[in-house]
Amino acid sequence: MSFFAVKSPLSASDRIQRRRLIFSDGLALITLFATTALLAVLTNYLYQSYASHQVELANRWLERGQQAMRIGKPQVAIDALSSALAYAPGQRAIQIQLAEALASAGRLQEAAVYFNALLETQQGDGLINLQLARIAARQGNENQAIEDYQRAIYGSWEGDGYVRRRSVRLELINYLIARQRLDQARNELLVASGNAPDDDITVQLDIARTMEKAQDPSDALTLYKKILRHHASLREALDGAGRTAFQLGHYLQAKRYLAHGLEGPGVDQEPPAAIAQSRDRLAEATRLMQLYPSSRVGLGERSNRILEDRKLAMARLAECTQDKAAAKDSAAAPQSAPSSTPRSNPLASLASHFSRHTTPPAQNQPVAAPPVDPLQALAERWQQLPAKISATALEKDPELTQTQIQLIYDTEVVTQTVCGAPAGDDALLLRIAQTPNQVEQE
Amino acid sequence: MGTSGVDRAAVAAERRYRPNPAEVERLAPNRDERLFLVLSIFIGIISGLLVVCFRVAISWIQVLTLGSSPHPGQLRLFFVPMGVGLLVAVLVQLVFPGARGSGINQTKAALYIYNGYISFKTVIGKFITSALSIGGGFSLGPEDPSLQIGAGVASMVSRRLNLSRERLRMFAPIGAAAGLAAAFNAPISAILFVVEEVIGRWSAAVLGSIVLSAISSVVVARWFWGAEPMFRIPSVTLKGPQELLAYAVLGVAGGVASLIFSKALGYSRPRLRQLPRWTWYIQPPIAGLIVGAIAYFGAPQVMGPGYGVIDQAMHGQFTWKFLLALALLKIVATTISFSSGTPGGMFAPTLFIGAMLGASIGTFEKIFFPSFPISVGSYALVGMGVLFAAFLRVPLTSVFMVLEVSGNYSIVLPVILANTIAYLVSRSLQPYPIFETFTHQDGLDLPSMEEQREESVLHLEDALRPVNVPIFPGGATLQEVSAQLAAADAPVLLVKLRDGSWYSMSRSEYTSMAATQTPDTVLERALKPDRSPVLFPDMHLDSAIPYLARWPVLPIQNRASKGTLEGVVSLEDVLGRYQQQ
Secondary structure, rough: OOOOOOOOOOOHHHHHHHHHHHHHHHHHHHHHHHHHHHHHHHHHHHHHHHHHHHHHHHHHHHHHOOOOHHHHHHHHHHHHHHHHHHOOOOHHHEEEEEEEHHHOOHHHHHHHHHHHHHHHHHOEEHHHHHHHHHHHOOOOOOHHHHHHEEEEOEEEEOOOOOHHHHHHHHHHHHHHHOOOOOOHHHHHHHHHHHHHHOOOOHHHHHHHHHHHHHOOOOHHHHHHHHHHOOOOOOHHHHHHHHHHHHHHHHHHHHHHHHHHHHHHOOOOOOHHHHHHHHHHHHHHHHHHHOOOOOOOOOOHHHHHHHHHHHHHHHHHHHHHHHHHHHHHHHHHHOOOOOOOOOOOOOOHHHHHHHHHHOOOOOOOOOOOOOOHHHHHHHHHHHHHOOOOOHHHHHHOHHHHHHHHHHHHHHHHHHHHHHOOOOOOHHHHHHHHHOOOOOOOOO | OHHHEEEEEEEEHHHHHHOOOHHHHHHOOOOOHHHHHHHHHHHHHHHHHHHHHHHHHHHHHHHHHHHHOOOOOOOOOOHHHHHHHHHHHHHHHHHHHOOOOOHHHHHHHHHOOOOOOOOHHHHHHHHHHHHHHOOOOOOOOHHHHHHHHHHHHHHHHHOOOOHHHHHHHHHHHHHHHHHHHHOOOOOOHHHHHHHHHHHOOHHEEEEEHHHHHHHHHHHHHHHEEEEEEEEOOOOOOOOHHHHHHHHHHHHHHHHHHHHHOOOHHHHHHHHHHOOOOHHHHHHHHHHHHHHHHHOOOHHHHOOOOOHHHHHHOOOOOHHHHHEEEEEEEEHHHHHHHHHOOOEEHHHHHHHHHHHHHHHHHHHHHHOOOOOOOOOOHHHHHHHHHHHHHHHHHOOHHHHHHHHHHHOOHHHHHHHHHHHHHHHHHHHHHHOOOOOHHHHHHHOOOOOOOHHHHHOOOOOOOOOOOOOOOOOEOOOHHHHHHHHHHHHHOOOOEEOOOOOEEEEEHHHHHHHHHHHHHOOOOOOHOOOOOOOOOOEEOOEHHHOOHHHOOOOOEEEOOOOOHHHHHHHHEEEHHHHHHHOOO
16 A cells, blocks of 8 residues: 555545555556566576576587597587587686697687686686697797796696696606706706605606706706615616716716616516617626726726726827828828828837927027927827836836826827727726716715 | 456456546556556566577577587578578568667657557567577677567556556666666666667656666576676786777777778668668568678678677687678678668677777787787777777767676776777767667657757856846835835846845836835835745756746856855846857
8 A cells, every 4th residue: 555645635436446546556566476477487497498408509519529629620629619618608618628629720829819818817827827838839939938837837726736737847847858948957857856756756757867858867866866765676767877877977886776777677578679778888887897997996906907998098099199190191192101000019109100290490480389289298198107017016106006097088088089989998988087086986 | 156257357347447647646646656666676577587588589599590500611501591581571571560670769769759659569579580580690689679678568567557658658768778788787788878878868757767677687687697797808907008008099990990880881771771662571581691691601700699709709719800800791791681671789799890899909919019918808898898889879888888798897997998089989970870870761850869968058157147136125115115216217126035035026016016015114024925936057047937937037146155146037038048059
């Protein structure tokens, strides 16, 4: 009744008419209410049927899109996923799959823009940043790719974020290695190594191998050793430790690890090429240790090794000098026949060679300092030593021993510079010469 | 049984009971006003439900006719719009002639010409034919038909309750607001649009009902579709005023695009309507064939309202060239679809074109000016508002529409700037808004809301003249007044009463009054009991007209110092001012 506030008194017939009006309005409102309710039920039925059909269509097209991606038809996947998205608008998972399909189809620009748009709705999404990084990498946009990889690492991840972040970091490291950004790769590897769980050998091995690829054998060796502390017989770790120790010049260590690795169980299951490589490396390490004038062996044995190394070095110097002279002669006077120096007396041949090629300066001419020939300098140093040295002499004279060892090393280093990389025992001597104090380092 | 039979007869009699509105007003003076509010809620709910059904129907028809994933090269894209066009043409020509057009002008016509009347047949016809044409691929949108469906619902509901003609007339915009609000899921924009484009003025009497109906319909729509905004973009942070320059470019481009769109429609629509009547049966199928061809040969995105495509554009799925091509193709497809007389709305295509244009410019600037921190989504969104403002000429609605469909207030500055520029560009290049052009083409003379908004309104201060009539205090005796009047020879005099009010009188009125009183009578006591109205200089000039029949001059008072005169106006002053204008 609240609708009808009466201001003036009504007659009896007016009151009847007013009641009829109220009844009429009430009936109209009830009819209206009933109509609205009926319409609501109908609309709800229609809508539910529509909504379930939308879901069905979205799933159908999503499935087709995923199937197309699996069989490597990204263009078909793009159409299907677009349709899925039309029936399930705002579904982030479908949006991401669609952007991935775009990237797979080579539509990198569109994929990048799409991922960027997705990123804007959820800043710091690790997966989106990773995809953007991959796209930037494919586009050759190196700095952008690295930036996006970093954002992906520090972004948010659903589920096992720790594992995903590590995997992204390793992907970044591999990218950095591929782009020859080795310093950055090593820094990232150190972080990855520090974060790697102690009980996950696979991850640690993976990181150690990546360190080797990043030319960081020192950290790789440290990591291999760490693994070996818990799994002393793990072949991959032994092999890796041997390999990296060898690279670092720790030949004693390398020999031990490699030998242990090749003795262990399961060697037969390894690829033959890898086994052969390990065996070669072990053989080299073994021979190198035989040449190395170690202070740990007896004086006699040490002197014998020095004498053997001396012979090798002298022969190497003579050969190098001869090669150089031959090259010089053929350049100056191609007609003249090359002189031959018998290898049996290397010091004599060196002396004759340098006396032939050294001419005194003319009178009254300013004396210009001739360029120092490294081989000549070496020969002079050799001439300052006794022509024949016995093991006993070496045992009695530590100063002579030291001078001789240093001259052997210098000879290998200088001849490598002048005449190129040596082979055989000379190559091993050169390795020793390069890091003589590391050979027996543990 | 007998009792129930009597009851049924009584109910039928009550149903037939229809007193005239004057009688109703006498019996229940506040009935209409209160029913008005209750019915607004019902209208909102029913409109919301119908709009949900309408959208669902469109989607079903779309899937059934064009398939669940229309792609270029599908033969059905070529033929389905043509077939649907033929069916719609037959329905419109033979069954539902009132369903033709978008629905905006039809609603305005209902308000201004037909006392708010929209027939049930028109509502049904609009529902069926628009759902068929939009679902069948025509480049049209569901919002304008929703607006007319809402207005039709309001008309049907209000007719049942025997309301006054004035009330009946006002139900059309109430329903229109409900229909549009449900279609856009945007109540504020719907209210503003109805005020800006349909009613043309803020009226307290109807505003409450419009708000109630719009909110009711949006509640219903959100019950089904959810409360999520139509488009989601990240928040926009302006790093400096220079970024607004980029949006200003979009404003200019939007103004030009709206001109092209308006010109195309303004040119083709009357020419197609002038063709022989039998061609009206083949115009929609031919339009369908052209739209189908565009879809078949590479751009199925132009079919239907295209909200999904707008979303894709916001997510940067397209290159700037393709976006620009889509904007142009949509102009072509919509012009053909609409001009052929196929029922359907202009809102969605306008938003589509704006979004494509915005996304295109955004993508272009992002590629070629990488220093601009541009979000393509925000450009597309601003583009929508820009074309809405420029093409439909509803600047205020366009701003709120963008805010509501995105649920993102951070974009307000670019939107205001770009929309204003686009609106001004459009106004300077195209004198008439598109709906007004259609009105003229249809031979109707509906009020132009844009003109109404811009009419300069005269105020009392414009006709004010200095107080050049004698002023007497209320406490003066008639003898004193008569003596002074004889000396002044003034035709009019003003009396300032002790309570601060004024009384203006002509000399003849004074003479006849004085003749019946003694000379020592105090003037105030001799005056009639009424007083001159209290008027202020800032009031509309027409507010003085009703009083000028009674009062020879009207004292205009100062608002700050009541009783102090700013001047006076007479009927001659008011008429003279109007004649000057």
